[in-house]
Amino acid sequence: MRTSSPLEGVTVKHNAAIAVFLPVFAALALSGHETPRTPDVPEGHMVAPQDNPLLAVWSTPFGVPPFDLIEDHHYLPAFRFAMEEQLGEVGTIADNPDPPTFENTIEALERSGKVLNRVSSAFFAVNSAHTNDSLRETARIVSPELAAHRDDIWLNAELYARVRVVFDAREELTLNPEQDRLLEETHKNFIRRGASLSENAQARLREINARLAELSQRFGENLLDETNAFEVHISDSSDLGALPASLVSTAAQEAQRRDREGGWSFTLQRPSINPFLQYSPNRELRRQLFDGYAMRGDNDNDDDNKDILAQMASLRAERASLMGYETHAHYILSDNMAENPDRVFEFLGQIWQPALRVAEAERDALQQMMREDGIDDQLRGWDWRYYTEKIRRERYDLDEEALRPYFEFTAVRNGVFELANRLFGLTFTELPDVPRWHPDQQVFEVKEADGTHVGVIYMDFFARESKRGGAWMNELRSQSRLDGAVTPIVTNNFNYPPPTESSPSLLSLGEARSLFHEFGHALHGLLSDVTYESLGGTNTPRDFVEFPSQVMENWMGEPEVMRLFARHYETGELIPDELIEKIQAAAKFNQGFVTVEYMAAAYLDMAWHTMDSPAMQEPRSFEDREMERIGLIEEIIPRYRSTYFAHIFSGGYSSGYYSYIWSEVLDADAFQAFKETSLFDQETAQRFREQILSKGGTRPGMELYEAFRGRAPEIQPLLEKRGLTGDTP
Numbered sequence: 001m002r003t004s005s006p007l008e009g010v011t012v013k014h015n016a017a018i019a020v021f022l023p024v025f026a027a028l029a030l031s032g033h034e035t036p037r038t039p040d041v042p043e044g045h046m047v048a049p050q051d052n053p054l055l056a057v058w059s060t061p062f063g064v065p066p067f068d069l070i071e072d073h074h075y076l077p078a079f080r081f082a083m084e085e086q087l088g089e090v091g092t093i094a095d096n097p098d099p100p101t102f103e104n105t106i107e108a109l110e111r112s113g114k115v116l117n118r119v120s121s122a123f124f125a126v127n128s129a130h131t132n133d134s135l136r137e138t139a140r141i142v143s144p145e146l147a148a149h150r151d152d153i154w155l156n157a158e159l160y161a162r163v164r165v166v167f168d169a170r171e172e173l174t175l176n177p178e179q180d181r182l183l184e185e186t187h188k189n190f191i192r193r194g195a196s197l198s199e200n201a202q203a204r205l206r207e208i209n210a211r212l213a214e215l216s217q218r219f220g221e222n223l224l225d226e227t228n229a230f231e232v233h234i235s236d237s238s239d240l241g242a243l244p245a246s247l248v249s250t251a252a253q254e255a256q257r258r259d260r261e262g263g264w265s266f267t268l269q270r271p272s273i274n275p276f277l278q279y280s281p282n283r284e285l286r287r288q289l290f291d292g293y294a295m296r297g298d299n300d301n302d303d304d305n306k307d308i309l310a311q312m313a314s315l316r317a318e319r320a321s322l323m324g325y326e327t328h329a330h331y332i333l334s335d336n337m338a339e340n341p342d343r344v345f346e347f348l349g350q351i352w353q354p355a356l357r358v359a360e361a362e363r364d365a366l367q368q369m370m371r372e373d374g375i376d377d378q379l380r381g382w383d384w385r386y387y388t389e390k391i392r393r394e395r396y397d398l399d400e401e402a403l404r405p406y407f408e409f410t411a412v413r414n415g416v417f418e419l420a421n422r423l424f425g426l427t428f429t430e431l432p433d434v435p436r437w438h439p440d441q442q443v444f445e446v447k448e449a450d451g452t453h454v455g456v457i458y459m460d461f462f463a464r465e466s467k468r469g470g471a472w473m474n475e476l477r478s479q480s481r482l483d484g485a486v487t488p489i490v491t492n493n494f495n496y497p498p499p500t501e502s503s504p505s506l507l508s509l510g511e512a513r514s515l516f517h518e519f520g521h522a523l524h525g526l527l528s529d530v531t532y533e534s535l536g537g538t539n540t541p542r543d544f545v546e547f548p549s550q551v552m553e554n555w556m557g558e559p560e561v562m563r564l565f566a567r568h569y570e571t572g573e574l575i576p577d578e579l580i581e582k583i584q585a586a587a588k589f590n591q592g593f594v595t596v597e598y599m600a601a602a603y604l605d606m607a608w609h610t611m612d613s614p615a616m617q618e619p620r621s622f623e624d625r626e627m628e629r630i631g632l633i634e635e636i637i638p639r640y641r642s643t644y645f646a647h648i649f650s651g652g653y654s655s656g657y658y659s660y661i662w663s664e665v666l667d668a669d670a671f672q673a674f675k676e677t678s679l680f681d682q683e684t685a686q687r688f689r690e691q692i693l694s695k696g697g698t699r700p701g702m703e704l705y706e707a708f709r710g711r712a713p714e715i716q717p718l719l720e721k722r723g724l725t726g727d728t729p
Contacts, residue, residue, distance in 0.1 A: 054078035054119050061434050062445065062456050064489055065122045065476060068435040072134040075123050079142050082116035083149045089113070090153050093162070100162035102173060106183050109163075110482060110532055120146075121476050126437045128474070129493050130466045131224075139217050147213040151206045154193035163187055178698050182532050185697075192335065194323065201322050208319045215312050220468065220650035222303040226296040227268045228465045229303075232289050234282075235263040241279040244401040246503040247271070253500055268293050269463045270470075271497035271511070275401070277385040283375070290382035297643030298620065305643040306619045312649055313608045313617075329609040332655035336541045337662070337701045341610050344658050348606075350715060351661065352599055354724040356631060358592030363635050365391060379635050388590050396586040403579065404506035408569035409461055409496055412512045413442075415565030416519040419555055423685040424527070425449030431456070440498075446526055455479070455488040455526045462505065463495035468646070470495065471514045473521035473538070473549075480533035488537065490525040492518045504569055509583065513556050520552030521545075529694035536696040542656035544701030546663035547670070548693060554671040557587060560679055588723025593636060595722055598661065600638035603630050605648050605657040619643065661718075666705055668717035673709060 053069040055078055060066050089112040096104055123142075127135045153159065166173075167187040175183065190196075194205045233255060234240070240248055251264035251272065258265050266276045266289060273293055277286055297305030316328040325331040329341045338344045366387040367379045379387070392398050420426040428444040436443060440462050446454040458476070460467075476489040494514065499505045507515070521538060524545075530536040538545050555561045559580045566575035607626040611617070619642045627638065640647065647653035670688070677684050691708040699707075706712060719725050 052078050052081075054122065055081060055115065061431065062453075062487070062489070063477070064434050064443075064456060065118075066435050067122075067126070067437045070122065072132070072138070075119065075135070075138050076142060078119045079116070079123070079138075079145070082113070082119050083145070086113040086116050087149070087152060090156065090159060094156055094158040096162070100165040102166055102175065102179060102183060105162045105166050106179075106186055107482065109159075109186065110182065110534060121474070125474050125476060125491055128468050128472070129460050129491075130438045130464075131468075132466060136221055140214070140221075143213040143217045144210040147209040148206065150193070151202075151209055154190060154195055155197075155202050155206070157195075160190050160195040163190055178531055178535065181698050182535060185535070188335075192323065192331075197322065205319065205322055208315050208322075212312060212315050212319075215308050215315075216650045219297075219305050219308050219312070220646060222305050222308070223297055223644050223646055223650070224468055226299070226303045226644075227469060230268050230292040230296075231258060232266045232276075232285055232292070233258075233260055233263055234266070234285060239280055239282040239285055240264065241281045242399075242401070243275055243279045244404055244506075246404065246500065246506045247275050247401075247497060249500040249502050250497050253498075268296065270495055271463055274385065275508075277382060278389045279401070280386070283383070283386075286382040286386060287380070290380075294381070294637055294641060295643075298641070305649070309608075309642055309645075309649050310617060310619055313611070314613075316609065316654065317611065317613070327610045327612065329606060329655040332542075332609070336656065336659075337543045338658070341606060341655075344606060344662075347662060348599060348602060348658060351595065351719070351724065352603075352630065354719065355592055355595035355599060355722070356633070358724055359596040359636065360592070360633060362388075362590060362592045363633060366635075381635060381637055384593065384635060388593070392586060392589060396582050396589065398579075398582040398586050400509055403509055403575075403583070405568050405570065406566040406575045406579070407507040407509070407512040409505040409507055409515075411565050411567055411569065412507055412515050413459065415561070416516055416552075418564050419516075419552075419561060420519070420523060422680040424523075424689055426454065426526075428457075453487060455490065457522055457526065458489070458491040460491065460493045461496045462498040464498070467493070467495065470646075471518050473518050473525070475525050475537060478525070478533040478539075479528040479530065479536050481531045482533070486533070488525050488528060490522045492522050494518065506569065513553050516552045516556040517549045520549030523552070524548040524693055524696075527689055527693040528696050530696050530698055535698045538696070540697040541701050542653065543659035543662045544666075544704075546660050547666040547701075547705075550660070550663050551667035551670050554667065554674075555679065557584065558679055559584070588721075591722045591724065595661075595724065596632070597636050597639045600627060600630065600632050600636065601640045601645065602658040602661065604638050604640075604642060605645070605653070605655060608642070608648070609655040664721075665715050665718045666713050668721045669713040670705070670709060672717055 052074050053066050054074050058064070058066055090109070093105060093108045093112070098104060123135075123138070127139055163186060167183060170180065170183055173183075194202055197205060240251075243251075248264065251266055254267060254272070255263050255265035266272045268289075273289055276289055280286055297303065313328075320326070320328045320331040323331055325334070327341070329344075333340050333344065338347070363379060366384060369387050369390060370377075370379055370383060389400070392400065417426075417428045420428075425448060427447045427449070429447065431443045431445055434443050434456075436458065438460060440460060442459045442461075444457050444459070446457060448454055471492075471494045473493070474491050476491060477486065479488040480486045492515075494511075496505050496507060496511055525537040528537040533539075559577070562575060562580055562583075567573060568575075604623060604626055607622075623638075623642050632638075642649075645657075647657055648655075653659070673684050673688075674681060687708055692704055695704055702712070
């Protein structure tokens with residue numbers, strides 16, 4: 001997942017001059033490697049107080065944030081200082097008596113807000129991965145303030161007038177393609193943020209944006225609290241079933257942390273809940289854990305999210321109407337590859353029915369095995385993973401937990417490093433002494449084959465209560481060349497089972513695959529090669545941004561790649577060919593379920609955001625009706641129900657969750673280019689780097705894809721990859 005700002009109304013593609021509107025991705029205006037450049041302070045600019053490390057010059061290696069010096073109380077005053085400074089910078093641009101030009105207006109906007117970018121990117125990275133009450137309170141306070149700050153810029157009439165003058169004269173200007181793209185995107189973003197609205201409409205827009213920022217923050221906090229509060233504690237070892245020893249140890253450690261006297265505690269964190277649902281023979285305990293997960297934010301308590309999400313959907317619909325769009329989805333998609341909801345629904349429809357047929361066949365096979373177990377009841381959601389695992393063992397002789405010893409997390413990390421080396425010549429050198437926000441983090445310098453510095457990557461692997469769920473990437477500093485070479489600093493964040501006294505962190509096959517996925521996002525940021533940071537790296541349309549990450553997953557399943565890193569953590573034995581063959585044989589197993597639960601969430605996202613009057617909807621009943629409408633079988637629930645659908649209610653994926661499978665069409669088709677040559681074909685890899693990874697959002701996504709592949713993508717490779725070309729699982 002490519003993370004986005006938790007601030008409502010911000011999409012992945014900021015595409016405009018003011019990089020602060022995507023604060024999680026924003027660049028840090030420093031150049032050089034070992035020692036950052038001290039920026040000149042133009043006349044009239046504020047002088048930052050030097051006792052706040054966020055506002056001082058960073059003399060850290062490669063200009064990384066001084067996390068060892070930053071304390072919680074530094075963030076809010078730094079935000080307010082930086083916002084005031086940017087308003088001064090923007091005021092200078094708007095009041096410039098000289099005629100508007102590309103340089104004094106568009107590029108000047110691109111340069112504005114450097115300090116705010118620095119503060120924002122550090123704060124939101126830490127608040128996502130290692131939050132506490134103080135940081136959460138800062139987020140509550142600053143979110144509406146940042147929303148108002150953005151509006152003060154986007155709705156500045158004098159500023160917009162200058163942008164419009166330059167845009168209207170674009171045919172007469174001698175701009176290169178990237179400059180032309182920046183001008184086009186800057187003008188478009190002013191329009192999309194309300195610059196051409198009436199005064200009354202702008203006033204209402206400000207109210208909506210501020211309220212959405214508050215609600216988005218509350219949604220995420222409620223979800224984290226609900227996730228952390230839930231526990232199933234067991235004392236009978238027979239309830240553990242075939243749970244691997246490493247995860248049994250983790251559960252015992254969790255029970256101890258929760259002050260239990262012995263036993264094992266299981267939580268709603270993925271490394272805890274998924275294995276328990278797979279291996280515990282205790283059906284009632286599986287139900288409790290499954291229901292705990294499925295009812296997050298829907299328990300009619302202080303952390304309930306139903307009213308919050310209904311308000312958000314209603315406010316988004318109202319905002320879209322103000323902007324002249326039929327629905328929020330029309331507004332969002334008009335700036336994506338898909339362009340409109342009809343194309344999204346048409347695309348989803350090509351996959352939904354084949355996937356549903358396969359899922360129904362899978363359901364029938366699971367139901368039959370359950371009856372053979374002597375259980376005379378309908379298969380339920382909490383039974384699916386348990387019987388799926390039994391069939392996997394029976395049909396393919398594959399126990400996924402037996403794979404974990406071969407996927408020790410540092411081995412998998414080294415695997416993606418080796419892949420990046422073979423494809424792009426990159427090398428990775430650990431930086432043990434750079435500041436970090438948590439001691440578990442590992443930090444690496446990334447270099448070209450000739451030793452040239454590329455950037456820095458922070459990797460934060462383990463689940464903890466202070467970290468939100470899932471896996472994601474963000475940028476602490478974006479690459480650019482506008483004022484000298486600025487190199488990128490990116491992060492990868494995961495929720496893997498932490499190591500215990502008896503075992504290192506051992507990953508499931510899916511967890512190992514997620515490392516390849518997020519590392520693909522990291523490469524997109526690291527290998528950016530653009531002039532303007534707002535067009536670089538992962539600043540692309542939402543339905544393109546997952547493509548470079550998902551294509552990396554394809555290498556994970558290739559025997560040639562797996563043999564590079566998959567060694568038993570105790571013996572050093574290379575993963576046996578027999579196990580690799582079983583993995584490949586089972587690759588399409590259960591793909592009906594995987595596809596249907598994902599697509600149900602994608603349909604749910606679109607349903608919330610294609611309504612004219614979402615305020616009239618009660619979330620539970622609305623969700624039930626929508627799932628019945630698309631024909632979702634009752635044994636499967638959406639991957640994310642509305643009340644914990646953080647992607648769309650506290651992230652940047654509203655009307656965009658379909659993008660994962662949209663991008664998978666691209667990645668399945670693109671990977672064929674390597675299969676047609678070789679997995680490490682240098683010419684193909686260089687073309688992928690030059691045409692996709694380096695270009696960011698400097699051209700439309702389909703143009704970039706066709707430049708790499710030589711043609712438009714085809715959907716058939718995706719259907720074949722997922723085993724959706726027939727009716728049987």
